Amino acid sequence: MDRNERLLHASSFGTAAAAYAEHRPDHPHAAANWALEPAPGPRVLDLGAGTGKLTATLVALGVDVIAVEPDPAMLTELRHSLPAVRALPGSAEAIPLPDASVDAVLAGNAMHWFDMAVAGPEIARVLAPGGVLAGLWNVMDDHVEWVAELERISGGAAIGPRDTSAGWRAQTADMHLPRTGEAPRFGSPEQAEFPHAQRRTADSLVATLATRAGMLVMPDQERTAELSRIRAFLASRPETAHGEFALPLLCGVLRVRRL
Structure with a gap:
């Protein structure tokens, strides 16, 4: 994905901010705890915080969290759901915090949108010595047969290379x-x-x-057709055709320490 395409995709979420807040999964506490394990203190920045999915997990863990999000619609949803959290407009490439002001920077399903050539020095700037940078990705567990088949029939628009357990490690290892x-x-x-x-x-x-x-960047007719194909597939599977089911997920975590 070239820079312009990445920017287009990264800026698409505000058009679906309310749906994002309602439907995207939370991050498990165990994953956030592991991400924060080496952090030298409790001050945590949720960077690219979106509607606050990861922020809510961090609040529940009792850390001192600040959220930064570039999209106004996503930030509005975050402030509505978590009014006690300090939530600021900003981006990974221009973080509105002082030097060495946080002990950890976490990003939930967001780090792949950062321009790391610019964001890396910014993240290093706001991290205290020994601080932690961690990305968390909720991905569908394609070790499960019907999930792997859903990935295949979706053609990559709804389930991309970072959205399954087979893909996220390879996609992030060379970040x-x-x-x-x-x-x-x-x-x-x-x-x-x-x-x-x-x-x-x-x-x-x-x-x-x-x-x-x-899906958000697709033309309307193409998106409708794609979602109809997925709906038909789900209706055909005994695991998903009737009522509620458990969607199997993995939360993949990549962490590094500030030197």
Whole structure:
């Protein structure tokens, strides 16, 4: 994905902010705890916080969290659902915080949208020495047969390369973490996965997939056809055709420490 295409996809979520808040899954506490394990203190920045999915998990864990989000509609949803959280407009490339002001920077389903050549130095700037940078990705567990088949029939628009357990590790392992000359800003990355699930119906799973960037940027007619094909598939499967079911998920976590 080139820079213009990435910007188009990254800026698409505000058009579906309310649906995003309603349908996207939360992040499991175990995943956030693992991400924060090496952090030297309790001050956490949720960067690219969206509607506050990860922010809510961090609040529940009792850390001192600040949220930063560039999209006004997403930020409005976050402030509505979490009015006690300090939530600021800003981006990974221009973080509105002082130097060394947080002990960890976490990003929930967002880090792949950052321009790390610019965001990396900014993140390093706001992190205290020894601080943690971690990305968390909720992905569908394609070890489950019907999920793997859904991935195949979706053609990549609703379920992209980072949206399954088979894809997120490869997609994040080579994520560019900038250096200053020959000096690295961050240490070696570590990865872990945490299984969880989301209660869905066929309709609510379709609504969830409709909030993916690949779907949001589609022409209306093409998106309608894609979602109809997914709905027909779900109606054909015994696991998903009748009432509620557990959508199997993994939360993949990539963490590095600020040197």
